[in-house]
Amino acid sequence: MDNHAIAETLEEIATLLELSGENPFKVRAYANGARALETLTEDLDTLIAQGKLKGHQGIGQGLADAITQLRQEGKLAFLEELRASLPPGLMEILKIPGLGPKKVRALWQLLEITDLVKLTEACESGRVAELKGFGAKTQDNILAGIRNREAYGRRHLWLGVQSIVGGILTGLRALPDVERAEAAGSFRRARETVGDLDFIVASENPKPIMDWFVAQSGVQEVTAHGETKSSVRLADGLQADLRVVPAEQFFFALHHFTGSKDHNVAMRQRALSRGLSMSEWGLTPKDPKAKVPVAASEEDVFRALGLDWIPPELREGQGEIEAAESGKLPHLVRYEDIRGCFHNHTTASDGRATLEQMTAAAEAEGWEYFSIADHSRSSAYANGLDEARLLAQIDEIAKLNASGRFKVRVLSGSEVDILKDGSLDFDDALLAKLDVVVASVHAAMTLDEDAMTARIIRALEHPRVHILGHLTGRLLLEREPYRVNIAKIVDCAAANSKCIELNTNPRRLDMDWSHWRRAAEKGVLCAINPDAHRTEQFVFVRAGTFQARKGWLTADQVLNTKPLAELQRWLRR
DNA sequence: GCCGTTTTCGGCCCGACTGTTTTCAGTCG
Numbered sequence: 140m141d142n143h144a145i146a147e148t149l150e151e152i153a154t155l156l157e158l159s160g161e162n163p164f165k166v167r168a169y170a171n172g173a174r175a176l177e178t179l180t181e182d183l184d185t186l187i188a189q190g191k192l193k194g195h196q197g198i199g200q201g202l203a204d205a206i207t208q209l210r211q212e213g214k215l216a217f218l219e220e221l222r223a224s225l226p227p228g229l230m231e232i233l234k235i236p237g238l239g240p241k242k243v244r245a246l247w248q249l250l251e252i253t254d255l256v257k258l259t260e261a262c263e264s265g266r267v268a269e270l271k272g273f274g275a276k277t278q279d280n281i282l283a284g285i286r287n288r289e290a291y292g293r294r295h296l297w298l299g300v301q302s303i304v305g306g307i308l309t310g311l312r313a314l315p316d317v318e319r320a321e322a323a324g325s326f327r328r329a330r331e332t333v334g335d336l337d338f339i340v341a342s343e344n345p346k347p348i349m350d351w352f353v354a355q356s357g358v359q360e361v362t363a364h365g366e367t368k369s370s371v372r373l374a375d376g377l378q379a380d381l382r383v384v385p386a387e388q389f390f391f392a393l394h395h396f397t398g399s400k401d402h403n404v405a406m407r408q409r410a411l412s413r414g415l416s417m418s419e420w421g422l423t424p425k426d427p428k429a430k431v432p433v434a435a436s437e438e439d440v441f442r443a444l445g446l447d448w449i450p451p452e453l454r455e456g457q458g459e460i461e462a463a464e465s466g467k468l469p470h471l472v473r474y475e476d477i478r479g480c481f482h483n484h485t486t487a488s489d490g491r492a493t494l495e496q497m498t499a500a501a502e503a504e505g506w507e508y509f510s511i512a513d514h515s516r517s518s519a520y521a522n523g524l525d526e527a528r529l530l531a532q533i534d535e536i537a538k539l540n541a542s543g544r545f546k547v548r549v550l551s552g553s554e555v556d557i558l559k560d561g562s563l564d565f566d567d568a569l570l571a572k573l574d575v576v577v578a579s580v581h582a583a584m585t586l587d588e589d590a591m592t593a594r595i596i597r598a599l600e601h602p603r604v605h606i607l608g609h610l611t612g613r614l615l616l617e618r619e620p621y622r623v624n625i626a627k628i629v630d631c632a633a634a635n636s637k638c639i640e641l642n643t644n645p646r647r648l649d650m651d652w653s654h655w656r657r658a659a660e661k662g663v664l665c666a667i668n669p670d671a672h673r674t675e676q677f678v679f680v681r682a683g684t685f686q687a688r689k690g691w692l693t694a695d696q697v698l699n700t701k702p703l704a705e706l707q708r709w710l711r712r
Numbered sequence: 713g714c715c716g717t718t719t720t721c722g723g724c725c726c727g728a729c730t731g732t733t734t735t736c737a738g739t740c741g
Contacts, residue, residue, distance in 0.1 A: 162713085163724095164713070164714080164723090164724055165713050165714090166713090167713085167714090167724080168713035168714055168724095169713075171713090171714080172713085172714095196714095197713095197714070198714085199713060199714050199715080200713090200714095201713050201714085202713070202714085236739090236740085237730085237731095237738090237739070237740090238738095238739085239738060239739050239740085240738095240739095241737080241738060241739085242738070242739085271732090272731090272732070272733090272737070272738080273731090273732085274731060274732055274733095275731095276730080276731060276732085277730090277731065277732085280730095280731095324741090335741090337741085362730095363728090363729060363730075364729095365728070365729055365730090366728095366729095367728075367729095368728055368729065370729090370740095380741080382728090395726090396741085398741085400725095400741080403725075403726090404724095404725060406725095407725050407726080408725080411725090416725090416726090417725080417726085418725080418726055418727065419726080419727070419728095420726095420727085
């Protein structure tokens with residue numbers, strides 16, 4: 140099993156234990172272990188061999204043993220027993236909003252409900268409402284939850300919800316009683332996908348704000364409408380929560396609901412160690428005579444705990460608090476630092492805009508340079524260029540640059556296919572004529588991990604390759620990543636001074652933010668690339684810069700921040 | 713199950729809302 144599969148298995152154990160009525164802290168330990176594994180940056184086999192798995196945050200002896208066994212044998216005896224002891228259909232029932240482990244257990248034990256079909260029947264016949272702790276309302280909510288389970292479970296691409304967030308914020312800020320309004324949650328942290336939206340408002344008069352929020356156009360269902368908190372369902376099952384707090388609590392609440400969970404836990408622990416209790420309401424000293432900290436900004440919240448302000452993108456519980464304590468937070472890259480990008484398509488392959496249209500749009504972005512990297516011949520589905528067409532395009536780009544019609548410098552390139560054996564789709568003589576070579580996998584995605592890793596490493600070691608394109612091939616919410624050892628690819632890129640792409644197509648965001656910090660520490664450069672197939676997609680660079688920030692990247696760790704002359708020296712070296 | 717310059721046992725973040733209750737359990741984030 141690879142890291143991801145093992146993490147999913149640990150999640151499954153956590154859920155099964157929860158349904159068994161196990162100690163909730165034990166349940167949490169497995170869930171924490173799964174997260175620790177997902178964000179592991181070292182090679183798992185190396186850690187196991189060196190006996191260093193235990194000692195990682197959240198991984199003790201028990202989890203280290205379980206992970207080792209899953210990695211080496213692919214199975215775990217106590218998991219088999221656990222699975223056998225519970226009806227498999229309970230897992231689906233647990234996903235219905237409003238049903239947690241206690242209620243699912245009650246349904247199972249008292250009504251012998253073991254799947255969604257039986258649950259639906261029991262609700263329709265009114266038997267669920269008769270159970271202790273249930274009622275008519277709960278029964279109705281379960282039926283609604285079953286009907287809408289697909290939509291409610293879906294996450295949403297960050298860029299896809301951006302305009303919705305903007306619209307709601309504009310609406311809130313226009314209300315007379317609103318002093319401040321911000322979006323919080325995973326949207327503010329720029330997670331690649333967003334489960335629901337969180338809004339925080341400062342006001343002394345919450346009621347009209349709550350009333351506006353639940354009555355907005357686009358609201359399909361009101362799931363909560365309280366004095367300080369309301370929740371609604373928007374289109375596609377997207378949930379939006381609003382919390383209204385007094386102005387003096389605003390920045391504590393904004394921090395709290397920005398999260399992440401891991402970050403907040405670490406912050407609360409830090410507060411406790413300094414004699415303070417932390418919640419969304421503020422910081423309360425254990426000593427009633429001590430001064431109560433106030434916050435007129437989010438900086439004040441961090442300052443009260445002896446920390447520098449931590450950008451929301453970094454708040455994932457990945458060491459940001461330690462860095463903020465010692466003044467070692469990185470000076471993160473900003474969109475203003477970007478001078479161009481390297482992976483764009485035209486109508487020559489599968490793009491929707493011509494070379495000239497793309498160039499005009501790049502100039503409008505204010506960029507110094509950008510490179511065309513159309514598909515190569517093996518990507519026939521995308522109208523990949525053969526040698527003759529690529530030579531013609533190189534010539535066309537040279538003429539466009541010579542014409543002086545645009546200030547932006549167009550670099551010629553190719554998104555050359557990495558073939559199944561790791562060789563490239565064009566010969567060395569042709570590659571040598573290009574300014575930029577991006578190498579990507581587009582076919583034979585089902586190789587096993589060792590074969591895929593060896594394939595990509597062979598391509599990356601090719602002296603003509605500058606940038607590795609979309610490393611894992613994942614499509615968020617659609618397609619799993621290829622099986623590939625990212626740690627080994629990163630090491631290879633570092634050893635050969637190659638650049639890895641951060642593909643900022645909102646469905647890709649690949650390589651993922653969680654790997655960049657370690658990659659950059661090893662000296663691997665990042666190329667923030669839109670993979671634009673039309674001019675409007677240059678905006679991906681803007682949105683994708685948040686992902687680079689999430690990966691702790693500074694401007695000098697990003698290839699696109701180099702001035703043209705320096706860039707050309709790097710490309711030709 | 714994890715963790716520990718007070719701890720190897722006894723903690724483990726905290727609060728709002730709903731629905732079912734007459735004071736609170738369960739769920740959610």
